[in-house]
Amino acid sequence: MTTKKKLIVMGANGFVAGSVLAQAGDEWEVHAVSRGNPLIRRDQLSWHACDPLVPAQLTQLFQEVKPAAVIHTAAVADIDFCQAHPETARAVNVDLTRTLADLCRDTGAKLVFCSTDTIFDGEHAPYDEDAQPGPINFYAETKVEAEQIVTRLGAQAVVARLSLVVGVPVLGAGNSFLARMIATLKSGQPVAATEREVRTPVDVITVGRALLELAAGNHAGIFHLAGLDRLNRFEIAQKIAARFGFSQKLIVAQAVAAWPGRAARPRDVSLNNAKACKQLKTPMRTLDDGLSLILKMSETPLL
Numbered sequence: 001m002t003t004k005k006k007l008i009v010m011g012a013n014g015f016v017a018g019s020v021l022a023q024a025g026d027e028w029e030v031h032a033v034s035r036g037n038p039l040i041r042r043d044q045l046s047w048h049a050c051d052p053l054v055p056a057q058l059t060q061l062f063q064e065v066k067p068a069a070v071i072h073t074a075a076v077a078d079i080d081f082c083q084a085h086p087e088t089a090r091a092v093n094v095d096l097t098r099t100l101a102d103l104c105r106d107t108g109a110k111l112v113f114c115s116t117d118t119i120f121d122g123e124h125a126p127y128d129e130d131a132q133p134g135p136i137n138f139y140a141e142t143k144v145e146a147e148q149i150v151t152r153l154g155a156q157a158v159v160a161r162l163s164l165v166v167g168v169p170v171l172g173a174g175n176s177f178l179a180r181m182i183a184t185l186k187s188g189q190p191v192a193a194t195e196r197e198v199r200t201p202v203d204v205i206t207v208g209r210a211l212l213e214l215a216a217g218n219h220a221g222i223f224h225l226a227g228l229d230r231l232n233r234f235e236i237a238q239k240i241a242a243r244f245g246f247s248q249k250l251i252v253a254q255a256v257a258a259w260p261g262r263a264a265r266p267r268d269v270s271l272n273n274a275k276a277c278k279q280l281k282t283p284m285r286t287l288d289d290g291l292s293l294i295l296k297m298s299e300t301p302l303l
């Protein structure tokens with residue numbers, strides 16, 4: 001009997017984690033870690049109810065599971081919430097990452113950490129992996145600090161910087177702007193989107209596959225997981241509306257939203273994905289190809 005490698009997925013009820021859990025192949029014995037309830041049951045997948053902010057609970061989990069790898073998706077990713085609640089943002093985005101990095105260093109587990117395109121200032125795109133971070137809001141500051149912690153693990157760790165992730169939550173949970181947008185369009189309401197913010201959107205299926213590949217292989221350092229297209233949010237929304245069969249007239253260009261307490265957003269955080277294209281078997285895609293994958297998945301669910 002061959003022993004399977006053990007994989008811990010942190011933040012298992014999240015959007016990106018759902019794609020990882022749904023696509024983890026036979027080579028893995030998967031351990032989903034969440035504060036919430038299990039989303040699916042299947043062979044080779046165990047759920048662990050855990051408050052990840054209590055280090056003793058994670059220490060015990062590592063002792064029980066003995067993971068070969070950890071994919072760390074847990075984060076407070078709402079930019080405005082982070083700005084208004086810096087203690088919570090720091091506890092989850094920085095302190096939890098430090099606890100996991102310490103546990104991975106002590107046990108030899110590989111750590112794949114999800115970071116973000118918004119660590120950059122938005123004025124010098126496209127950014128490659130060596131570009132200098134320039135955070136302009138507190139969320140981005142926490143991610144930069146967490147990246148530095150993870151990077152210190154050297155060959156044992158990967159920082160996966162995700163561009164704007166597009167998709168329907170594979171397991172039905174998590175924070176998806178596309179799901180919210182489709183719900184609004186279905187109700188016949190317009191969707192406002194700004195032309196000011198430029199991204200290299202990547203589909204959630206590709207992100208899940210790439211994170212699993214990074215966890216399984218000898219890759220180390222920073223990887224940009226980003227799509228092949230450089231588009232503003234208005235263009236992204238138009239493409240989504242068209243592919244999901246809604247009138248593009250429902251997409252309205254919006255001046256940059258501003259209200260008291262709204263955190264600053266970087267303008268253009270397009271990522272150069274050449275390294276991922278060269279070193280990963282998982283292909284990075286255009287938004288059209290990513291949307292095709294998402295639509296195919298809706299017709300033929302992964303689970």
Ligand SMILES: NC(=O)c1ccc[n+]([C@@H]2O[C@H](COP(=O)([O-])OP(=O)(O)OC[C@H]3O[C@@H](n4cnc5c(N)ncnc54)[C@H](OP(=O)(O)O)[C@@H]3O)[C@@H](O)[C@H]2O)c1
Nearest residue numbers: 011012013014015016034035074075114116162165174175
């Ligand atoms: N979605 C994007 O467009 C995007 C773009 C760039 C980077 N990222 C990064 O990718 C990762 C995954 O993002 P996502 O879109 O999947 O986010 P998500 O759907 O909001 O999921 C994040 C998960 O983090 C955990 N979490 C949230 N608040 C927490 C708290 N206060 N204490 C403990 N755990 C908490 C939750 O897991 P449980 O409920 O299971 O405990 C939650 O489901 C994040 O690190 C994010 O910063 C995402």
